[in-house]
Amino acid sequence: MSEHSSLPTPKAGAGVVELLRQFEADPAAAASYGEECLKRTRAIEPQLKAFEFLPRDVTAKRGPLGGVPVAIKDIIATSDMPTTNGSAIYRDHVPDADAWVVARLRDLGATIFGKTVSTEFAWRRPGPTVNPWNPAHTPGGSSSGSAAAVAAGLVPLALGTQTLGSVIRPAAFNGVVGFKPSFGAIPRTGVHPLSPSLDHVGFFARRVDDVALALSLLAGTSADDRHGQPLPAFTLDIAQGLAPLAKPRLAVVRFAKWQRVEAEQKAVFEAVIDKLRANGAMVDEIALTDLDAVHWDAITTIMLSEATTIFSDLIARYPDRVSDVMKTHVESGRTKTAMEYLTAKAAQAAQQKALDADLDGFDAVLTLPAFGEAPRGLAWTGDAEYCAPWTFVGAPAVALPAGFGKNGLPLGVQIAGPYRNDVRALRVAKWVEASLAFDPGLPPLARL
Amino acid sequence: MSEHSSLPTPKAGAGVVELLRQFEADPAAAASYGEECLKRTRAIEPQLKAFEFLPRDVTAKRGPLGGVPVAIKDIIATSDMPTTNGSAIYRDHVPDADAWVVARLRDLGATIFGKTVSTEFAWRRPGPTVNPWNPAHTPGGSSSGSAAAVAAGLVPLALGTQTLGSVIRPAAFNGVVGFKPSFGAIPRTGVHPLSPSLDHVGFFARRVDDVALALSLLAGTSADDRHGQPLPAFTLDIAQGLAPLAKPRLAVVRFAKWQRVEAEQKAVFEAVIDKLRANGAMVDEIALTDLDAVHWDAITTIMLSEATTIFSDLIARYPDRVSDVMKTHVESGRTKTAMEYLTAKAAQAAQQKALDADLDGFDAVLTLPAFGEAPRGLAWTGDAEYCAPWTFVGAPAVALPAGFGKNGLPLGVQIAGPYRNDVRALRVAKWVEASLAFDPGLPPLARL
Numbered sequence: 068m069s070e071h072s073s074l075p076t077p078k079a080g081a082g083v084v085e086l087l088r089q090f091e092a093d094p095a096a097a098a099s100y101g102e103e104c105l106k107r108t109r110a111i112e113p114q115l116k117a118f119e120f121l122p123r124d125v126t127a128k129r130g131p132l133g134g135v136p137v138a139i140k141d142i143i144a145t146s147d148m149p150t151t152n153g154s155a156i157y158r159d160h161v162p163d164a165d166a167w168v169v170a171r172l173r174d175l176g177a178t179i180f181g182k183t184v185s186t187e188f189a190w191r192r193p194g195p196t197v198n199p200w201n202p203a204h205t206p207g208g209s210s211s212g213s214a215a216a217v218a219a220g221l222v223p224l225a226l227g228t229q230t231l232g233s234v235i236r237p238a239a240f241n242g243v244v245g246f247k248p249s250f251g252a253i254p255r256t257g258v259h260p261l262s263p264s265l266d267h268v269g270f271f272a273r274r275v276d277d278v279a280l281a282l283s284l285l286a287g288t289s290a291d292d293r294h295g296q297p298l299p300a301f302t303l304d305i306a307q308g309l310a311p312l313a314k315p316r317l318a319v320v321r322f323a324k325w326q327r328v329e330a331e332q333k334a335v336f337e338a339v340i341d342k343l344r345a346n347g348a349m350v351d352e353i354a355l356t357d358l359d360a361v362h363w364d365a366i367t368t369i370m371l372s373e374a375t376t377i378f379s380d381l382i383a384r385y386p387d388r389v390s391d392v393m394k395t396h397v398e399s400g401r402t403k404t405a406m407e408y409l410t411a412k413a414a415q416a417a418q419q420k421a422l423d424a425d426l427d428g429f430d431a432v433l434t435l436p437a438f439g440e441a442p443r444g445l446a447w448t449g450d451a452e453y454c455a456p457w458t459f460v461g462a463p464a465v466a467l468p469a470g471f472g473k474n475g476l477p478l479g480v481q482i483a484g485p486y487r488n489d490v491r492a493l494r495v496a497k498w499v500e501a502s503l504a505f506d507p508g509l510p511p512l513a514r515l
Numbered sequence: 516m517s518e519h520s521s522l523p524t525p526k527a528g529a530g531v532v533e534l535l536r537q538f539e540a541d542p543a544a545a546a547s548y549g550e551e552c553l554k555r556t557r558a559i560e561p562q563l564k565a566f567e568f569l570p571r572d573v574t575a576k577r578g579p580l581g582g583v584p585v586a587i588k589d590i591i592a593t594s595d596m597p598t599t600n601g602s603a604i605y606r607d608h609v610p611d612a613d614a615w616v617v618a619r620l621r622d623l624g625a626t627i628f629g630k631t632v633s634t635e636f637a638w639r640r641p642g643p644t645v646n647p648w649n650p651a652h653t654p655g656g657s658s659s660g661s662a663a664a665v666a667a668g669l670v671p672l673a674l675g676t677q678t679l680g681s682v683i684r685p686a687a688f689n690g691v692v693g694f695k696p697s698f699g700a701i702p703r704t705g706v707h708p709l710s711p712s713l714d715h716v717g718f719f720a721r722r723v724d725d726v727a728l729a730l731s732l733l734a735g736t737s738a739d740d741r742h743g744q745p746l747p748a749f750t751l752d753i754a755q756g757l758a759p760l761a762k763p764r765l766a767v768v769r770f771a772k773w774q775r776v777e778a779e780q781k782a783v784f785e786a787v788i789d790k791l792r793a794n795g796a797m798v799d800e801i802a803l804t805d806l807d808a809v810h811w812d813a814i815t816t817i818m819l820s821e822a823t824t825i826f827s828d829l830i831a832r833y834p835d836r837v838s839d840v841m842k843t844h845v846e847s848g849r850t851k852t853a854m855e856y857l858t859a860k861a862a863q864a865a866q867q868k869a870l871d872a873d874l875d876g877f878d879a880v881l882t883l884p885a886f887g888e889a890p891r892g893l894a895w896t897g898d899a900e901y902c903a904p905w906t907f908v909g910a911p912a913v914a915l916p917a918g919f920g921k922n923g924l925p926l927g928v929q930i931a932g933p934y935r936n937d938v939r940a941l942r943v944a945k946w947v948e949a950s951l952a953f954d955p956g957l958p959p960l961a962r963l
Contacts, residue, residue: 372853405820408853
């Protein structure tokens with residue numbers, strides 16, 4: 068231990084795997100890192116507004132994630148911190164039990180660092196969080212605080228959820244890595260449901276290695292989540308990191324909506340393709356016409372039907388504590404018929420299967436995470452249309468930072484893969500990350 | 516082999532396990548048994564009308580079910596025989612592939628003996644099959660032909676399906692053993708769907724050992740059936756048979772509908788309880804009030820919603836080849852909302868879980884399979900209300916013959932257990948079967 072004070076101190080913006088390597092060499096760094104993060108957060112939080120709740124102090128524990136602060140989206144239950152679900156109804160609510168994924172994090176020695184701002188029940192009404200690259204812009208949502216907190220270097224890892232585009236979109240808008248594993252990979256027990264056929268737990272981090280590590284440690288099953296589909300077990304060697312899948316075969320998917328993509332986002336995408344080709348990737352365009360045609364109507368039908376069923380009683384009991392936008396959505400969900408819902412569910416199963424065949428001969432899809440930069444203003448968290456196809460079929464999806472737009476806000480790309488091929492999608496993303504060698508750095512709001 | 520001609524020839528009404536023991540001692544009996552059954556069937560079939568299709572000849576194969584004729588409900592696909600689904604639309608339809616369960620039967624050496632009459636798509640419009648105990652009465656449905664064929668001693672085993680009460684009810688009406696395993700135990704790949712959240716493959720046989728053997732050999736999973744929930748593997752020792760669970764703790768469930776039960780059925784039920792108590796069973800009454808209150812509305816909502824989604828296109832394409840009763844049901848299914856459907860699905864999951872707790876301290880439920888004897892006439896296959904609670908929660912359920920009603924038609928009892936406790940339910944049923952020592956014998960129509 069005599070040398071530990073000469074080792075470098077972990078810095079804001081360090082990744083989880085990078086930190087774990089440092090903590091192994093310097094246990095004192097692990098013991099103090101959480102408090103350093105808390106101090107930084109207290110300085111930046113008044114402007115960023117990423118947290119619903121921060122603990123007074125944090126104590127590092129031992130374990131595979133010992134000393135790693137993890138921020139938790141506030142629709143995920145914590146037994147020792149309030150869980151507001153982004154709703155006034157739950158303002159003072161402290162759950163009786165941790166969510167499955169929080170309990171697992173504690174078992175792994177992670178420091179439960181605080182609760183991050185979510186839109187109301189992870190649906191439409193935004194919270195107060197700003198985009199750390201420009202506080203006049205939305206951070207995206209619904210996992211607004213988790214994305215912004217990682218982007219600002221306050222925590223190296225944060226939990227989010229995605230039902231439509233709530234991990235991939237804010238990750239892209241904040242210039243961080245976002246990962247939504249295959250549907251069913253991580254139990255949602257203790258996560259407030261929005262649409263159980265679509266709700267995924269996902270991660271925000273600064274490196275592909277970090278979200279891969281999170282998947283390796285947090286994938287599992289719970290008897291209380293009937294939608295579980297356990298992934299093949301895999302472990303990540305901290306010393307080695309994830310093995311990149313070099314020179315992958317990439318299927319570029321633009322969808323019909325490509326015409327509405329911002330010019331700078333298009334330019335970044337083409338530059339990415341050129342760079343990956345130059346580094347040896349095989350890149351072909353594919354259309355996925357059927358998925359493109361059916362997914363939006365089907366995913367919104369499933370989501371409205373399920374959310375309406377979940378929230379009707381709550382709205383009836385607390386009409387004054389629910390936003391008008393949520394009431395309007397729930398009303399429209401009441402008009403869905405069982406046949407419309409079941410037809411959409413059948414399309415979901417069919418498209419999930421079809422994607423396997425469509426991606427035969429490819430390692431992954433290369434597409435966009437969003438139409439461009441985070442929109443100006445905080446009233447709208449942005450468009451989820453580029454995220455929705457992969458959420459619909461439960462495919463693994465990774466957002467990677469890839470450039471900046473005309474307002475200086477981040478732009479990204481998205482890697483997706485066939486259902487339950489999470490590790491391959493992550494290995495492709497690792498290679499793309501290395502090929503692009505693009506680090507957006509810390510945003511202005513975080514440069515203390 | 517010199518002695519085999521002195522061994523007894525298997526008789527009509529022999530059970531599967533009994534036959535397999537004989538076949539082991541006398542392979543020639545295995546080789547000829549299928550043809551003997553076919554000869555008997557040809558003699559009785561003009562009155563019974565249990566089969567949609569019979570092959571010209573049958574050939575015994577080797578395997579765990581070598582030489583055992585198995586009749587297949589005609590909504591289950593066979594690549595070498597027509598599969599009408601009980602519908603004029605499919606009158607000349609021969610599927611490209613066997614259903615999963617038929618392929619498994621062939622692998623086991625079973626003789627695919629023919630296709631049995633189903634109501635139209637296993638729903639309401641009956642086929643021509645009569646009750647072998649009295650041809651003026653329904654055999655029940657929808658697995659009408661399978662139940663009648665086993666009752667008449669034409670085959671020792673038949674496949675059926677149950678979505679509401681289509682195995683347990685006809686088993687009781689025909690005086691045979693019926694078994695509906697836990698939901699998800701047997702893949703429905705290649706079985707025409709009626710309501711995928713409720714459709715179960717089940718069996719008709721003459722002994723509890725036989726349906727237990729069928730479960731041990733036919734349980735499994737298929738990638739094409741997303742509702743699979745594999746049971747713990749178990750094997751049945753042919754020489755030993757299933758070990759009875761002696762002196763079980765039985766929960767008697769009568770439900771509010773008990774007041775509508777026929778007097779003779781009530782008397783048989785009380786006599787069964789007395790006999791089981793006398794033999795050492797612990798018998799207590801329980802109410803299952805919540806299940807009783809919610810199951811019927813919920814199961815019919817699920818079934819109508821899913822069936823309407825499945826059959827709408829078919830009815831639009833072939834309006835003249837679909838019964839009026841089916842059209843009426845599908846029309847009523849169109850009025851179900853997504854929220855009604857999802858509320859019913861949530862109740863299904865909640866009641867399945869609640870039953871585990873309600874049956875804590877018990878080995879199985881003892882209840883009725885039906886209100887009494889098979890109704891007179893062929894227009895209506897009878898009431899499924901005593902079957903529906905167990906189908907709703909996916910619980911294993913066994914029908915056992917227990918007596919006769921005032922018209923000389925069979926009466927039964929039903930053993931049910933918590934979800935996925937199939938072997939325990941069967942072991943209880945084996946003990947009840949032995950305790951009752953009731954063999955209805957062959958029905959008049961089968962006494963050649």
